[in-house]
Amino acid sequence: MFIRPYGDTLNDGQVQLSFTLPVEKSEKATEAARFFVRKLGFESCEIVHSEAICRGFTFFLAYGTSNIEIDYDKVEVESPAGELCWSFEEINNFIKEKIKREIVVVAACTGSDAHTVCLDAIMNMKGFNHHYGLERYPMIKAHNLGAQVENIDLIEFAIRVKADAILVSQVVTQKDIHIKNMTMLIKLLNDKGVRNNFILVVGGPKIDNKLATELGFDAGFGKGTYAEHVGTFIARELYNRGKP
Amino acid sequence: MFIRPYGDTLNDGQVQLSFTLPVEKSEKATEAARFFVRKLGFESCEIVHSEAICRGFTFFLAYGTSNIEIDYDKVEVESPAGELCWSFEEINNFIKEKIKREIVVVAACTGSDAHTVCLDAIMNMKGFNHHYGLERYPMIKAHNLGAQVENIDLIEFAIRVKADAILVSQVVTQKDIHIKNMTMLIKLLNDKGVRNNFILVVGGPKIDNKLATELGFDAGFGKGTYAEHVGTFIARELYNRGKP
Amino acid sequence: MKNKLNLSKEKIDLARLLAKEITTPVQKFIDEHTTDTVERAALRVLGADGTNENGIPVPNLIVKSLRNLLSTGTCRYYINAKLKKGFTIPELNNAISNGLDVSNIELIDGEKIRDEADKLINNFSQLIRKNVNYRNHKISEFSKNENNPMLYLIVATGNIFEDVKQATAAAEQGADIIAVIRTTAQSLLDYVPFGATTDGFCGTYATQENFRIMRSALDNVSENMNHYIRLVNYCSGLCMPEIAVMGAVERLDMMLNDSMYGILFRDINMCRTFVDQHFSRMINAFAEIVINTGEDNYLTTCDAYEKAYTVLASQLINARFAKNAHLPERLVGLGHAFDIDPTIKNSFLLELAQAQMAREIFPEYPLKYMPPTKFITGNIFKSYALNTMFNFTAKATNQSIHLLGILTEAIHTPHIQDRFLAIDNAKYVMNSMADFFDEIEFKKDGIIVNRANEVLDNAIELLKKVKNTGLFYSIEKGLFADIKRKKNGGKGFDGIEKKGKDYWNPVEDFLKKELSES
């Protein structure tokens, strides 16, 4: 099936754009904006608004018509880590029956990142949107180290409590600081030779499974994740590894 | 000078997009959206929001980073008809001194179009945004035939009052109805052999000089036009044609 | 409902009285006249339908052949032909479309014709009553899913099948009401096109088949969503009464229908319009269709701040004409709009004043509130903010029918996501301030209260002038929307006929009887 954007007629290819060009507002600037949109590959383009937003900068709103089609059947999607998702009870029962002991999980918001609420949504008793956090799971022993934790402290803690899984939250991403942070964690784990002792999970609004696995994590979770997603993944992964 | 869109760093190429794809919301749909944006030629793309807006349709918001640069110096812009713009007094004086008689102008909103206010903004005494309309000009005899006027009636009226200029307003543009309308006007004028008796001007929010001249008009005026723009153009054009 | 504006009851009563006095002589004129389209509408009630091979509708063929007999009414000839030829209605329509001239057929006994008229009208009235019952039933069945105010969305692709998709999507998104915008300038056609159409400009032809297609699509989605979706079209222009009949049959729920819109904004002859609106409103009343009046057009044409009082004056006149046509208040959706220049200081307070004033002067009427349009630009973000304030005002003043502002108003007819965003905005705002109306009071002698009183005073002034001048002559003088129309000018003037002594219109008689009884 080939698809294109839809405005009010199938395949009309309508796309809305907005951007700023570093030039004074003028007819020429508008023409440049139109030219830019056309160069992006739009068949036609209407600049519906232009406004001088400060000296030397003009803001444009445009609608473009695109002929680009994509073959929807051929779109491949990395199956997200959270695709399989059991309920609170199912997770606990699975752990009880298959792993037969409490799972130990250690979580932290690492580096300079201080967005505790994001990790808390997964960890805290109360959870998020009426989904309890991992601390509430009878079969999970959950340690939340909070925010601005150094990678090395996290690792040492995980070793000390014999963690099964390490959960990392990364919310600040400007200038790819999260990538540096995550890469460093993997490197430290490898240096200590303990990488394979843990299931390694990372989450955050700009994280996805693809990025996470590429960097050497076992899974990555993005927006809209609940504790169940992570719980299911860890329990199953632990079982699959035959670790219990 | 090469320019690119600007978000917060020179040449960062940041563009905001939104569009709807005719598929149910899913990870795959999001991947398709990302794929689409990449295929448009964006270097990188972040889908910042996706929402199921009704059965079978998903709305996406994206930010893309574009490497496309445009050479601003090479952007060519059809000098807009209203580039030169005299004041109310200047126009009247010019007519008085150079043309030495009242100019006759006939205006209408043609075809099925009934957006009188757009034409009124140019014609009425009161004008628009504190710019008087042509009716107020002592040296211009302005006839406003109103809306939903047939092309043929407009032409006949113009012939009858010996108009110097015919002004047409076109606001409704869906399915290019304005183009059909404008083309028909030119054809009828040619058929009657009177095309060159008139300065032919068209205006409307989606009209520009390029389109107008391509279709055979003498000028086209878009958003933000005032009576002064049109008055200047007509007076000058009439003088240039040596018609007075 | 608590009043907040401290408007004088005496003044309101005076304004109503003036409106009554203004319409009285016009109503007299109306009662004495018929028009082409009133006749065609009556014929449609009896069953006239279909077109000839040139696409000319059967009702038009009939009325054309009876041009010289119009003053006696056309129904008699249609029924006479049926009886004389022993045709069923479809056979008769078919014969007419193939050239049968009903004016040539000798008239049979009046009694028989009257009996047959009763039968045919009975068919019609059964159908309409069934529609009304169905609608009432569905509305009460699904009432808990209705928004308040009701959210009204438009579709305007020009293609009825594309419209259906857009309308279904809008309903799924949460709309209560779908209006199918009509193609540019259909109002000037002196006939109603036939069949399903796909070639409108910025709107879709109003045809009975298009009505049917959309109604059935919306009935479908209504059941899926447990939410009765109301359907709107335009009962306006040169064929007002006929479209009323078609809407009644196809169970439309609302109709744009104004007593003066066609005159002012479409240059349709005023005598014609007054007669047509009356007949069409009787049909709407019988079919319990809510009419929506078009006062918003004053504000897109003139300055909304300066001419605010013309809206109120027109509402009063519209309301009075509606009453004359036996429309109960609950079926009269008086129009107004949020269209004051947003750069004016305190423009929002002025909007609040106007909306609250309408609410207090017309407590029992379902007010139709139009969004900002004139000051909407291509800056879709700014539009979204304006629409947020508009949504706020509607809820804050308890409006009834809320036309959603579309962020791309200045760009194109709505795309599928434009409607979604509009509904999302309205739902957020209205839920977040659900009880605001009950929570606040306005300062005595504040900007809001003073503005409302000023507008009322100015409306009374205008109404007094109109009363003294007479409505016909007032329009000639341009007292409304600065637009001047000649009493004998404009489109459709030749379609008016003074009723003769022997004028007979069983449909009109039926409606009058029915409506004055109820």
Place this chain on the structure above:
Amino acid sequence: MKNKLNLSKEKIDLARLLAKEITTPVQKFIDEHTTDTVERAALRVLGADGTNENGIPVPNLIVKSLRNLLSTGTCRYYINAKLKKGFTIPELNNAISNGLDVSNIELIDGEKIRDEADKLINNFSQLIRKNVNYRNHKISEFSKNENNPMLYLIVATGNIFEDVKQATAAAEQGADIIAVIRTTAQSLLDYVPFGATTDGFCGTYATQENFRIMRSALDNVSENMNHYIRLVNYCSGLCMPEIAVMGAVERLDMMLNDSMYGILFRDINMCRTFVDQHFSRMINAFAEIVINTGEDNYLTTCDAYEKAYTVLASQLINARFAKNAHLPERLVGLGHAFDIDPTIKNSFLLELAQAQMAREIFPEYPLKYMPPTKFITGNIFKSYALNTMFNFTAKATNQSIHLLGILTEAIHTPHIQDRFLAIDNAKYVMNSMADFFDEIEFKKDGIIVNRANEVLDNAIELLKKVKNTGLFYSIEKGLFADIKRKKNGGKGFDGIEKKGKDYWNPVEDFLKKELSES
């Protein structure tokens, strides 16, 4: 100003009294202690500046060498070294950065040291007074171009030179206030970085040079626009007092500065924070810098509806600590936020209640109102609607410092057009309802009034509990923002020192004297 909420004056007085009683024992603790950074701040006032080749700032070098003498105060040694060596201040700083250890130098006569201290402090105070005069002059010169509430915009590129461009653009777009967001986690550095920087993450290092660069850029644009643009930074974290000194010197106009933020949200030791905030506030008071407190953080961390009363409780405590530091009310920008889940029915009414309550309880304070952030998603249109309602609330309740919501809050730090759209929205809304505040009254016992009273009651409950428990122990128990911090835990704990009998801090003495006189 007219009160609308019918809040009991007795309750408000009680709440204030409780806050006073809560801070009294803490203030005693504060008065008895100094910290590393208080000493460094005092040294900076005297002139200590620069870094050594490893980038360690001179004030840090001095304090480090005096670690064991902290209880006597460090200023005496710095001045002593200057006199003994016959250095100018730059020469002295240079020597220290090259290894001079001021702790080793024999002390000269106390009288001479005190005289020199007076001289140095006089230099500082002249400079600050000049700044204050300049600011006051410009503010009054350009006052007619100031918005009300003032519009506060952030820049956060991480690069001071890029920040300058963004800030200039924002000022041209109509901002009154520019905040340069600080790089992630600078608050945890126990020194202040030096020089111009370009490598921050989601914010730019707070350095004196960066302050200077931005100040001069904004002074430029202020003149061009005839509009004094205020500059904000963070006087927060482990170096609170030092940043206060830098801000005073570089004529910042506002500082984020909270008495408990660092404790709760950055795990900085509570004793340290209390001492630091006091000293920093005295500097801010002297330099007439408006502080902005951080109560909004409670609402992004906990549920804004449930924990609304914690904001009020914290405001009262912050206000009291500010008073203890001689900050007049006009310099205390108490923070709060519009961050209730927007899907809650009547959430807007609840926001209105909270904002109006803050206004009425703190009539003389410049309230700092934070935009919705937590419920902002990638749907930038929806964000724009939320921000419209937020702008409405700010104007409707007469807030003072209005942080503009940015439509891309959930996506990135603001792009140039994001700020433009934010200002455009605010200006539209606020102009369209300019006089709303005076126009409306709230229903007695309505949702708004009841909510405000409920929040006040709950805040009093919390304050009572805190008073009985003691502030230190209350924080240990997690009474604020559900966060528990140990009295002896957290960062910077080892930087606290009990003042000895011979403790001498001429800067503190000067400030106390100056401020208690004025």
